């Protein structure tokens with residue numbers, strides 16, 4: 001898995017040190033308030049686990065499952081909700097957690113859904129924010145790191161469902177991406193040749 005990486009952008013220790021800071025801010029901002037954290041799966045599962053264990057508040061946790069990439073390295077522009085039952089945020093403050101702010105379509109779609117469910121407030125927190133123009137005018141309230149406009153994997157983020165378990169954030173070898181995109185639809189990751 002590690003030999004597929006061209007470069008590590010953020011080491012685990014760097015990520016965790018930054019989560020200490022964000023968690024402290026969130027703890028201050030939501031003390032005494034009824035908070036529900038809504039994690040956008042699958043990409044934010046590791047971020048959620050590491051961030052939330054640093055927030056000593058009696059919060060609730062819920063998840064929504066959405067997809068916008070559909071196997072490629074560019075947002076398809078379509079945000080699909082995979083979950084039938086939506087979180088109960090009526091009368092509570094909602095904080096959406098996502099792995100990365102890219103086009104902005106995902107955060108906007110989730111924020112709009114929760115706003116329509118009677119949340120007292122809706123804020124957003126992302127681990128990564130890409131420096132680029134967004135498709136929709138949305139920014140995150142809490143941001144871990146600003147990164148360049150390139151496709152990254154690890155720490156929850158995938159390429160064709162692989163690399164989510166990497167402890168760091170990294171850029172894949174272009175050959176690995178090319179091989180993955182060229183592989184016939186439905187091929188398992190093991191069938192995708194790695195660069196030598």
Ligand code: 5GP
Pocket residue numbers: 040043068069075098099100101102103104105106107150151152153157158159
């Ligand atoms: P947006 O809707 O803002 O375009 O994209 C948000 C979603 O697209 C993220 O939650 C993430 O799942 C996916 N995404 C955006 N950029 C990247 C990236 O560089 N790498 C990976 N693996 N996923 C990304």
Ligand code: MG
Pocket residue numbers: 040041042043044098099100106
């Ligand atoms: Mg995502």
